[in-house]
Amino acid sequence: MTKAAPETVRVDLGPRSYDITIGPGELRRLGERLRAVTTSNRVAVVTDENVHALHGPAIAEALSDFQTHMIVRPAGEAQKSMAGLEVVLDSLFRAGFDRSDTVLAFGGGVIGDLSGFAASIYKRGTTFVQVPTTLLAQVDSSVGGKTAINNSYGKNLVGAFYQPRLVLIDTDLLSTLPDRQVRAGYAEVVKYGLIDRPDFFETLDAGAGAQVLALEPDALRDAISVSCLAKADVVAQDEREGGCRALLNLGHTFAHALELTAGYDGDLLHGEAVSAGMDMAFEFSSRLGLCSAEQTQRVHDHLSRLAMPTRADMGRFLTDPNALLGHMRQDKKNEGGRITLILARGIGHSFIEKSVSEADLLAYLKDIST
Template sequence: MAVIPIDLAGRSYQVRTGSGLLKELPDQCGALLRKKAVPVITDTNVAEYWRGAVETTLAEAGFEPHWHIVDAGEASKSWSVLEELVDWLLAEEVERGDHIIALGGGVIGDLTGFAAAILKRGCGFIQVPTTLLAQVDSSVGGKTAINTRAGKNLVGAFHQPGLVLADLDTLGTLPIREMRAGYAEVIKYGILGNRAFFDWCEENGAKVVAGDRAAQEYAVCRSVEAKAAIVAEDERETKGARALLNLGHTFGHALEAETGFSDRLLHGEAVALGMVLAARYSARKRLISDTDAQRVSAAIGAAGLATEISALGLDCNGTKLAAHMLHDKKMDAGTLPFILLNSIGEAFLDRDVSMEDIAAFMEEQLEKGV
């Protein structure tokens, strides 16, 4: 088991990565589980595979899991599902010193974390991520949120977990599409800040997606270490460093909005295509070479992820996609900064981007590959 500390002022915690952690859940959580009743939030898909294992390990240790199961999918990050969850937690008499378990992918982590942030002005929660995307990204760093009509993750809070347990065994139940979507967040760390890790991903990305456990452990640990360093430097995204983690997200969220935040386009798939677009736009601005932009596209495409907007079959124009971006959380004084590349392994925040140029660029990309 690898242990990676997230060092924050007064709120440090650990990310533990390895196989068999669900079987050790009570021991791993220790004093964080202070009552016999343990609230566990999950979704219908995860419950099918892992509810039995969690029931058994908690019961054998003298605990009694109380389950709240929501529908799988991005639609559960909503006001109505949040309200139901908070009402259930209040009925369960959860106290501020208690810890709720979030068992699932990014949707469950975001939803549960936000509920924990607002319940009685803040109670504890434990992240038990079961997808590759959640293990390398959304479970670490304390960002929690739900979606609204205006856009993705626009209502939320920074609320750090008490512990993150990333059991690699849970990756064995994921469909190949989910693995590919999670891998997008792995290679992101190489593209934005570590050329050597990008090189490793070029050589080993297929192994990660295919289920090679050693490659998965290396990928998860290196990704979490990279995010831990950035979160420790800029926990609440006020200094610019943490914003780099949004590489591909501004472009990607626009595509998610156009597809209705649905399973038509998974978050990781959107981020992957968004990183290709960020690299191409960086080349358009002559920040990187066309060769480097093509290398980013090839590395992402090699994992089985789409690299052309035309693959989505959208019925819109570049202006509409650019308009979606104006709901981005990074909007500041009416301007939208973009995460672009000075090179592979060196991302930066560009605050001087013309939205008219973005619209024209997106129009070109819509036509590409048609």
């Protein structure tokens, strides 16, 4: 993997630009990084019980020069709800926070999405900082300003685009991450290669992917840097997903339908659904004659070799094709009543298809349900 991958990535959004700092031990530098983006001395740290138990003393030490207010929530996707949002907002109000103070997300994607949305609407917006503690959050959800909660209609359907002032990525925090969570995060890493960076996919497929899963420090730092740079480039072009940013949802329309079917109880992690969803996106692309069977098989083989979930592992969530199609109709990317999917003409050659035939899609879902 290239040693030229940056350890500081700039997300270029004019007056809303910010840095992503990446490396071991970054948490120890959180105080000085915060001083560069805020004049307030008050920080509300939103985290979950698992992260707090593992890293609570470390975040307290990193913020020892600040007045900190801890908001500790149960772990799990269920926190991304109206009820979970109300708890965070109520805690901020009771603590007397104002718009100049900072809301800091210290956790995975659930905590980042929940606290980011809270920061975006609390008194019409307060300073927001991301300190992601999972691989998935470090390479994807902490970057780009998407914040949201779920509802009964689907995933991330209530939210806002709200950029952080800083994303601080400490790769040492991954040492306590369960293997299942590491694999869930890897799905978002390989996604960037499958979208438009075939050389990155080649590097991962040649062995770097296994090194990332083993948390080998150099491979991990470089993979995170390349992933963040890839996402930063897209976000700089299309901050609010009016165009090319939709490419970052490769596999996600299938994945969100699977997650809604599974329920948000931890039975199916977001990254696991994305892994299977990318397998399905390539499979469906091949069925439509867009992608060769060889390229589709190579994606499947890469995921399988690294013990990543594929479509074959999703059987229990594929039993009702019509319900899955109904879930996919709720996707945020859809326009004019037509389903939008990210499809592929090959590895590194993904594209946005805004007029997917529902008949073709339902036929595919019916075939794989049997």
